[in-house]
Amino acid sequence: MGGDFAPQNVIVGALDALHETGNRFELILVGNEDRIRQEVARSGRGLNNLAYSIVDAPETIAMADTPTAALRAKRNSSIAVGIQLQKEGKADAFVSAGNTGAVLSASTLILRRVPGVARPTIGAFFPSDRGPCLLLDAGANVDSRPRHMLEFAVMGTVYAQCMFQYENPKVGLLNIGEENTKGDERTLAVFKLLANSKLNFIGNVEGRDILKGKAQVVVCDGFVGNIVLKFGESLLTMLKTRFREYASKGVVKKVWMGLLSKTIKNILWDFDYQTFGGVPILGINGVSIIGHGGSTPRAIKNMILRAEEMAAKNIQGEIEKSLRSV
């Protein structure tokens, strides 16, 4: 029921994931049962013997709801019920394009933290010419202490190893200069922790290094990470809007920009959030991925396939192991 185009996009994307993998996993659609049935029928995708079931969750947390208040007031929300299924062993992963704060809170409260994790984190993906870069924390934690940020680095390393097959992922500390002496007090303290860890720490990286792929895991406090993430998204949106406006100024320009937009799409495919689908919550006893509010069916599909992979690879177990050894 979450996201700006729910439940249509969610259902279409989910059924596509099932169809394209030939029922490789079991799909549980959680939400208002009647509406789900309607939408499945309308999608024309429910007829092919797909392995899905429906779990009714009569309440919905709106995008604008305050997470903790909404979770308390709506105990039968699709978010709470869906995550509870994992707790009960009836599901292995949860994905949602709904209220980010609510998914984060419910995941942490219901599934609990992996032993050794003080602060679960959200990682965000950035493209680079050397493959994807995972930046964390992307907004789950502010006022992080140095040891929390060490945890982010460990969790990011595990994710990058398991999901991107990076052998020994390079970890960079997001800072305002490359020298060891640069940064604010917290960053200087984190530098020392990372330098003394067993991680493949390459030192400080600057804002300009994220897209260069200098590091495969970039560590920062959620305050910075969230601002960089949202700023980057808005820059791409602004560029797209301007191209569109330019195209609207005449027929020739329109044809021109029509041809152009395909070129641009090719060039920027890996800047498209749909490719990754959503951002994972790391450090909880389970799998939970949060999608963009405006998720398209393709984004939903990719999010589900990635959640399946995270569950199969037991990311949470790997994190627990790795934290113990660090």
Next chain:
Amino acid sequence: MGGDFAPQNVIVGALDALHETGNRFELILVGNEDRIRQEVARSGRGLNNLAYSIVDAPETIAMADTPTAALRAKRNSSIAVGIQLQKEGKADAFVSAGNTGAVLSASTLILRRVPGVARPTIGAFFPSDRGPCLLLDAGANVDSRPRHMLEFAVMGTVYAQCMFQYENPKVGLLNIGEENTKGDERTLAVFKLLANSKLNFIGNVEGRDILKGKAQVVVCDGFVGNIVLKFGESLLTMLKTRFREYASKGVVKKVWMGLLSKTIKNILWDFDYQTFGGVPILGINGVSIIGHGGSTPRAIKNMILRAEEMAAKNIQGEIEKSLRSV
């Protein structure tokens, strides 16, 4: 002598500024006198009775030098000598495309702070569809205290009023959510200070709001500001590189991208750092603007014209007045 293309670009840009304004101001070129004479001759621009003079400064601070060490070791650097001219009343403004840290340190040490300013700041410009937005601090200060960030807001407001003619500039606090309760401890404290000030404080703005022009002055600590600034620059650079690579893949694509690049330039003109030329240091007793290391002649020219305007409008005096009333 500063920047990646010094002294050529600096001299050409400076002489162009003089030429285009019909000697509206007096230009002092500070640096190695022989090299300056050579470059002026080579530029073919020194013959038109332009009102420039040369002040010899035999030493040069390199881009990679550590600012404070370099300033101590090289007392006759072009940066130190050039800024000293203002101190002695022989100049009204200073611009440089050289070592950012050295210009910042020398400006603060030699010109001193405006009474009432604890921390001078660097402002950076971002384009928006509603006109330029000034973000500060862009990297001069880390571990800023809440009252320092209030100062940034005051200085930014003065600059936006005087230089962009915004009547009552909207001030936004960079944060990870719009609600009053969002943010880290420092940001929550700054929110209170701004809400109780006489500034036109519109509340929190998110990373995605910078380019939307929601606020004309955006306040943050230099750690965040610097990372956002460098990330934004690198995103645009990456896009340009990808377009160029695409163009190199064949003749048809080359023609296609040649036509395209003009369109893109038109659409993105205000993302071009050359338009603003450089970033001003605010809160010092004088005018000092730091340019991009790769400054083109056009960037240098615009930087000089802006410095002239800042001096004419007595920005430092206005900041002092405004701080007293806040």
